[in-house]
Amino acid sequence: MEEIKLSFSQINMYKRCPAQYKYRYIDGIKIPPKSQSILGTGVHTGLEYGFREKRINGGDDTKIKNIMKDKTVETIEIAVQTEQIDWEEGDDVNVLKDDGVKMIETYYSEVGKKIKPESVEQEFKLTLNSELVLVGKIDLITKKRFIDYKTGGQKPQDDYILFDDQTKIYSSVLNLPGHIHWIIRYKKKDPQIFIQKREVSKEEIEQTLRDVMIIARMIQQNLFYRRNDIRICGWCGYRNLCYKEGGKNG
Numbered sequence: 001m002e003e004i005k006l007s008f009s010q011i012n013m014y015k016r017c018p019a020q021y022k023y024r025y026i027d028g029i030k031i032p033p034k035s036q037s038i039l040g041t042g043v044h045t046g047l048e049y050g051f052r053e054k055r056i057n058g059g060d061d062t063k064i065k066n067i068m069k070d071k072t073v074e075t076i077e078i079a080v081q082t083e084q085i086d087w088e089e090g091d092d093v094n095v096l097k098d099d100g101v102k103m104i105e106t107y108y109s110e111v112g113k114k115i116k117p118e119s120v121e122q123e124f125k126l127t128l129n130s131e132l133v134l135v136g137k138i139d140l141i142t143k144k145r146f147i148d149y150k151t152g153g154q155k156p157q158d159d160y161i162l163f164d165d166q167t168k169i170y171s172s173v174l175n176l177p178g179h180i181h182w183i184i185r186y187k188k189k190d191p192q193i194f195i196q197k198r199e200v201s202k203e204e205i206e207q208t209l210r211d212v213m214i215i216a217r218m219i220q221q222n223l224f225y226r227r228n229d230i231r232i233c234g235w236c237g238y239r240n241l242c243y244k245e246g247g248k249n250g
């Protein structure tokens, strides 16, 4: 069979709904991102630039924080000018920029200033067999851990990290414990940071790799069923298209 390259966002989309995966990655249909997602990309890019500067040239916390804030604002502005966006209630470009700056301020003051980055946005590639390669980028690596940032609009579930395949696989490759740093934006109060950590057992890694291989095999065999589950379809951007093509969820 043909070699297939999969990222964790692709794997997660297939697990959420195989039909959604097909629309996005086989048919190439993109849906406008939600404003919350534009904010998340802005904050992520701001952290990347700031921590890279810290690693390469150093500098005081004010300088690093300002780089992060400026890059966050710039990334949001460019996205708003160049992309069609699915705006959520109460959001506009100024709200996103203000919230992005607040998220950086809170994260850097509470957590980021103590971090000593060894590597930023390191490419990840794991060849599982002649047909399957896992690819990705690791947000940040220090001497003792790797960190994956996530943004969101509500407090994460306490056990989220137990179900996160990406953390398990990166742990196995880097031989380091994984941390997820959540930067949560609330529309009516200040942002909050949540940190989740875990060590992963060999058995869990093996099981996760087996599951990933099963998903890859299903993709190679063009098995794309519809989830037809209101908890997922209710906010799926492909819902209208899916309904026209025979889904039960329009």
Ligand code: SF4
Pocket (backbone or CB within 6 Å): 017, 018, 019, 020, 226, 227, 228, 229, 232, 233, 236, 237, 238, 239, 242, 243, 247, 249
């Ligand atoms: S509407 Fe539901 S079944 Fe259809 S693609 Fe979206 S999540 Fe899948």
